Amino acid sequence: MNAKKCAGCGVALQIEDAGRPGFVPEAARDREPVICQRCFRIKHYNDASSVAVDQDDFLRLLGGIASTDSLVVHIVDLFDFEGSMISGLQRFVGNNPVLLVVNKIDLLPRVTNWNRLRNWVQRQAKANGLKVADIVLCSARRNIGFDRVVEAVAELRGERDVYVVGATNVGKSTLVNRLISDYSDLERELTVSRYPGTTLDAVHIPLDDGHAIIDTPGIVYKSRLSEVIPREALQALLPDKPLKPLTYQFYERQTLFFGALARFDFVEGERQSFTAYVSAGIPVHRTKQERADELYANHRGVMLSPPSKEGLDEMPPLSRHTLRIPPGEPQDIFISGLGWITANGKTGAVVDVYAPKGVKVMLRESIL
Template sequence: MTENNEELYCIGCGVKIQSDDKDELGYTPKAAVKKGLEKEELYCQRCFRLRNYNEITDVSLTDDDFLALLNEIGKSDALIVNVVDIFDFSGSIIPGIHRFVGDNPVLLVGNKEDLLPHSLKRSKLKDWLRQSANAQGLRPLEVVLTSAKKNQQVRELLELIDKYREGRDVYVVGVTNVGKSTLINQIIKESTGYQDLITTSRFPGTTLDMIKIPFDDGSELIDTPGIIHKDQMAHYLTGKDLRLAAPQKEIKPRVYQLNPGQTLFLGALARFDYVAGEKQGVVVYAENNLMIHRTKTAGATEFYAKHAGELLQPPADITNLPELVRFEFKTKEKSDLVFSGLGWVSVKADSVVAGWAPKGVAVSLRKAMI
């Protein structure tokens, strides 16, 4: 973006101003650029909303920019708050983050807790998140479950941040779509008048568009832009499709009586095959409006080829959806077959099951949470 052939930069965060892509760094509507130049106060839209409404919006970085950001974090002495999506751990953990964290302590925050059934034992979920993080080389000090949307457990998170930061800066990191910016906004709201833990009067940034919120002791809470994780289910969906696929409200269990040789399709996004075992009621935990279709396994591949994007939705357009890849498991105990980003299917012990998901999207087996 230029004015008289001169490149323009946001005075709030230093990012180059552009008016072409509202999802990219530095976006500012042309009318706002003109007004900003007249006032000699040119802010990108993200900084403008932050200054005027205390509202942080998510932005994404290129892989190179994000590597530079991670390197900066790795060199610092700081507390890391890593936000992940409870429904999409493998798609929301930052690849290789343990290498950049170094010796810095980590709090792992599992967001979207409000979407879980009340019957799900939170202690089991915390243990699973910790084990999953350990498998990625990450050793969190604590695991916290929050709902940024409903402002649940935000005070508990603030207290843990205050306990562990020991005067250091705090970096909040996460991929896109995990609710990190909503959580930061709740932290700002919650901290107003909350023992003056965070002062929200000024928000300077850097060329990487980090937002720095000062603590009262001179250190800062630093909100970092999200990175796009290419193996997220959400990556392949439009906004309309995402609302039908990703849980929006507390999920309700749906029971399907299956014999071996029967298949459930979760829209066109995933497939569950009951391969072997006794007849049983499998329980599906997914977005309440997600269409589930039962059919015979014998013709399921042909059925999918014929009906994906039509009878089987979401998505309505399967052009960008990778082929479904099969993972087979034998259960030794009551277990959940987890489709990252969608939900899970609960099955009994001594069952042979197969889960199919778009190539790159994880399918895994865990001990049943309910």
């Protein structure tokens, strides 16, 4: 048993300690394929018990890719693009080609200009120092564009292994399961859930031609809101339906609260509109800036939720970011894991954004 690995998350199986990763109860030890108790609970009860995985192990695994002859498939979450890009990936992959797969495009409005979006992704990848052989936009969940993903893998891999890399919760295991069904007769399925960090170790899936797909663990970035909020709030935070734009006309000194997770203040500028793109599970409350501190103090965790009052105790305190939006083309105020707010005006503005300390907040070229 200890020589085997879980067919769901890749961790080494063991029968000694139910509190450690990879535990298999006696009743499940003769099953094929064998999955660990954690994967069984995720699959059947949507119960994600927390298991810590060492970040250095992730980086060591990535560091070994450069010495291989492989195709690297980097999956990013379009909803959290800057938050899910692997920082410095180019130095890990060496000369291996990189296929950039942009998942969750089903969250954008149907009227999206896909060619413009693809060009936007190309510019963002270049700004992050990543050289890509190709870009594919897709939705693994809705099976949109997946045929093109399979074609691109076939075109680029030749006689190579395929390493699939990405941050936690970008849809990596969902995508790999689709690749398995196209490239292998192996009857197995990776554990898929809405919780970060489902895959705990590299999962090697042998292909019919003697090569393999290697699904690597998700990289954990604490700069993403999804990594610092309590698990009870994850379902509300992560959208599973197309985003509905919320547009507000703003005068100076008006405020938006996104539950108790973030706050947006329009500090200075001419009257203009801002459009928020966040999960429908996050209630948005508008108020005057002069009342915002009192509102937060009195209603955090109740009217301003998620998370609950108890959940707020698990989160870092809110930290202020002052952003100066230059005049000209629309800009996005990006809050990693929450979504973005588009400043539609062309006259410029000054805004304050409050997010849990350490969460990435930045200005970027508007995605839409």
